[in-house]
Amino acid sequence: xxTISEIAKEANVSRTLVSRVLNNKPGVSPENRQRILDVMxxxxxxxxxxxxxxxxxxxxxxxxxxxxxxxxxxxxxISGLQDTGEAHDYNMLFCSGRKDIATRMKYVDYFAQGxxxxxxxxxxxxxxxxLFRSIAAKSVNCVLIEGSLDGCKINQILLDNFxxxxxxxxxxxxxxxxxxIHITNDMNYDVSLERLNGFVQAMHDYRIPLGPDSIIxxxxxxxxxxxxxxxxxxxxxxxxxxxxxxxxxxxxVLRAAMEAGLSIPNDxxxxxxxxxxxxxxxxxxxxxxxxxQPLYEMGKAGVExxxxxxxxxxREAQTRTFEAELILRDTCR
Amino acid sequence: xxTISEIAKEANVSRTLVSRVLNNKPGVSPENRQRILDVMxxxxxxxxxxxxxxxxxxxxxxxxxxxxxxxxxxxxxISGLQDTGEAHDYNMLFCSGRKDIATRMKYVDYFAQGxxxxxxxxxxxxxxxxLFRSIAAKSVNCVLIEGSLDGCKINQILLDNFxxxxxxxxxxxxxxxxxxIHITNDMNYDVSLERLNGFVQAMHDYRIPLGPDSIIxxxxxxxxxxxxxxxxxxxxxxxxxxxxxxxxxxxxVLRAAMEAGLSIPNDxxxxxxxxxxxxxxxxxxxxxxxxxQPLYEMGKAGVExxxxxxxxxxREAQTRTFEAELILRDTCR
DNA sequence: TTGTACGCGTTATCAT
DNA sequence: ATGATAACGCGTACAA
Numbered sequence: 001x002x003t004i005s006e007i008a009k010e011a012n013v014s015r016t017l018v019s020r021v022l023n024n025k026p027g028v029s030p031e032n033r034q035r036i037l038d039v040m041x042x043x044x045x046x047x048x049x050x051x052x053x054x055x056x057x058x059x060x061x062x063x064x065x066x067x068x069x070x071x072x073x074x075x076x077x078i079s080g081l082q083d084t085g086e087a088h089d090y091n092m093l094f095c096s097g098r099k100d101i102a103t104r105m106k107y108v109d110y111f112a113q114g115x116x117x118x119x120x121x122x123x124x125x126x127x128x129x130x131l132f133r134s135i136a137a138k139s140v141n142c143v144l145i146e147g148s149l150d151g152c153k154i155n156q157i158l159l160d161n162f163x164x165x166x167x168x169x170x171x172x173x174x175x176x177x178x179x180x181i182h183i184t185n186d187m188n189y190d191v192s193l194e195r196l197n198g199f200v201q202a203m204h205d206y207r208i209p210l211g212p213d214s215i216i217x218x219x220x221x222x223x224x225x226x227x228x229x230x231x232x233x234x235x236x237x238x239x240x241x242x243x244x245x246x247x248x249x250x251x252x253v254l255r256a257a258m259e260a261g262l263s264i265p266n267d268x269x270x271x272x273x274x275x276x277x278x279x280x281x282x283x284x285x286x287x288x289x290x291x292x293q294p295l296y297e298m299g300k301a302g303v304e305x306x307x308x309x310x311x312x313x314x315r316e317a318q319t320r321t322f323e324a325e326l327i328l329r330d331t332c333r
Numbered sequence: 334x335x336t337i338s339e340i341a342k343e344a345n346v347s348r349t350l351v352s353r354v355l356n357n358k359p360g361v362s363p364e365n366r367q368r369i370l371d372v373m374x375x376x377x378x379x380x381x382x383x384x385x386x387x388x389x390x391x392x393x394x395x396x397x398x399x400x401x402x403x404x405x406x407x408x409x410x411i412s413g414l415q416d417t418g419e420a421h422d423y424n425m426l427f428c429s430g431r432k433d434i435a436t437r438m439k440y441v442d443y444f445a446q447g448x449x450x451x452x453x454x455x456x457x458x459x460x461x462x463x464l465f466r467s468i469a470a471k472s473v474n475c476v477l478i479e480g481s482l483d484g485c486k487i488n489q490i491l492l493d494n495f496x497x498x499x500x501x502x503x504x505x506x507x508x509x510x511x512x513x514i515h516i517t518n519d520m521n522y523d524v525s526l527e528r529l530n531g532f533v534q535a536m537h538d539y540r541i542p543l544g545p546d547s548i549i550x551x552x553x554x555x556x557x558x559x560x561x562x563x564x565x566x567x568x569x570x571x572x573x574x575x576x577x578x579x580x581x582x583x584x585x586v587l588r589a590a591m592e593a594g595l596s597i598p599n600d601x602x603x604x605x606x607x608x609x610x611x612x613x614x615x616x617x618x619x620x621x622x623x624x625x626q627p628l629y630e631m632g633k634a635g636v637e638x639x640x641x642x643x644x645x646x647x648r649e650a651q652t653r654t655f656e657a658e659l660i661l662r663d664t665c666r
Numbered sequence: 667t668t669g670t671a672c673g674c675g676t677t678a679t680c681a682t
Numbered sequence: 683a684t685g686a687t688a689a690c691g692c693g694t695a696c697a698a
Contacts (some may be wrong), residue, residue, distance in 0.1 A: 001447070001472055003691055014669045019693060029667060044470060049446030050383045050392075051691035055674045059383075069415075069427060070408035078402055082431060091443050094402060094427045098415060110424050113382030114334070114675085139334055139377060336675055347685045352677060362683060384675035388690045447691085 002043040011039045022047055053114075061091045062306065063111030065104050065121045069096040073276045074122075077145070080299025081120065088307055090117075105131055112140045118306040123147045124191045143306045145298060148190060155309055156319040157302045161191045164291040164324030165198025168243050168271045171326060173206050175333045177241035177269060180208070183228060183253060185245035186219040195245045195273060213237050218249055225249030229256035240268060241332070247272040247290055254288070254331065269332035273324070287329030294322050335376040344372045355380055386447075394424045395639065396444030398437055398454045402429040406609045407455070410478070413632025414453065421640055423450070438464055445473045451639040456480045457524045476639045478631060481523060486650040488642055490635045494524045497624040497657030498531025501576050501604045504659060506539050508666045510574035510602060513541070516561060516586060518578035519552040528578045528606060546570050551582055558582030562589035573601060574665070580605040580623055587621070587664065602665035606657070620662030627655050 008015040013032055020028050021036045053059045062085050066074060078094065085092040097104030108131070111119050118141035123131065128147050135142050136154045143155040172180050182199040185192035196215065203210055213232065218224040225244065233256060244250035250272030257268050264270065264286050275292035301320050309315065341348045346365055353361050354369045386392045395418050399407060411427065418425040430437030444452050451474035456464065461480050468475050469487045476488040505513050515532040518525035529548065536543055546565065551557040558577065566589060577583035583605030590601050597603065597619050608625035634653050642648065
């Protein structure tokens, strides 16, 4: 690893001239410029980014701390973040805690130690609140995605889960369904509770009483929801519509229903949430109606919010809330 | 962002003492230590990682440059890389070029500018050779995964695609199939060619002649392979076995076969490659027989190779080759 | 056009 | 136990 001093020495000039050549600045005679370039090439010289960032007090880097990189749910979000960041000439670095909160914390600290100009963190787990409060306490430009933090001055990108769930439930009601159930996600996540609340509110507003089987507690995986639906069917329960808290468990519901010979959507209408479906699914199932979460746009907005915070030190934290959109496919009328 | 000097000044000590407290080193009186800690807490002080890395000449960071982060094929590889890196106390940073080679190059340069102790790059596209040569030319510790580079001193983790394809084809032959076809991946990838060669060699060794429809050129997506298979069936061609260059297109083949009412594996045996199947697929299709690519282990080996290179400057580049394993499920006997 | 000198924030050496 | 000083690699006033 050659340094700027070594290059300067070999080219018989001062480091200043080498620096000017490096940054394409004027004030270097053509002969010197050429000789410096030659020496650089000869040694495969690359300037040290750490030293440069240290003196410039600018890294042109945004650190993204994800819950888990290995989840196709995040593809659109990651794409939105990366495209937008790079459109503004920022380097986008991703890392994840593999669902471990201590690891996420470690990476937040890592990024916050002057290695980035700002941090974007994703998380909606209830346990994340501690992490977020620690981020908010640091003097770091930061945006939270999906992680709400009441009473804290911190930039946030949120989805209106309550309203989305309300919309889905209302649609089922307006289609004439009355025996509607809701299958929840993992209750460790705030979003799950918000979606549950949206369902309950819609049922209440339309005067549809909730029975003991109206709310089924599952998680965000296909299997659990599938088993729950099988059990329901085995017990002779006959819901005519089902609002599921996410797409993956919704496929589990579809699977159980199809196994039992139910006709979709006539015997059972289904609406999911997120629209994070791989295209390949279309091959098999009827197209799943769902509430689309605009993850790409949310990632875009997250980067823009962060860059705005970087450009305007001291401006107060902002919150942008997105609405989910009802996407009608085959699983409901 | 408070600095160590500000902390020292406010605590009425030298920077040396603050540094010692920071690194839990002896040589500080209890009173001073406590006062310094108080001042640190008061200012939410975090040491600057850039300055520290600059003087220590050590970042404890590994940069991973992926082809594309948004592809579930890489989940196991990413997991193997991250788990292994963190087991050695390294920070693992991921980035991707979103299939754009210039962006990948940008991130390699970024990481190589002193920001990491080593780089791991993935890529098997033929165009990647230029990228890899440029990496090899840099004085950076680096490991290539899936990207072979002949005649270059660079650490590599490879899969024996030829042998894997040979094994798959041989299995089909030994099960009595004779009218065997191969559906290739995108021919821009080296791996596709290697797998094709393995197929051809096996057919040749067993004296099975190749016909005009023995090799079907497709890509790594479900749809193209599906269309090709539909065409084949429509034309009245009746292969009794099919070795597909990857799992995703293999599902496309299965789809076309099932649409045509073929019985799997009696009418048509199918073997894929990679074993990157999401579990959810099991719901629908018969379990796909495939050549499992040990991506987690390859990621683990990649990090270990890199750490070894870091620890032993000057040791010559190594290559580790992994073998694919035949996984028998429902789509072949 | 060219070079000197200082600063970025930290750690390490060597006195005291 | 404590602190002054040099060093890491680079950018930039400022002076020449």
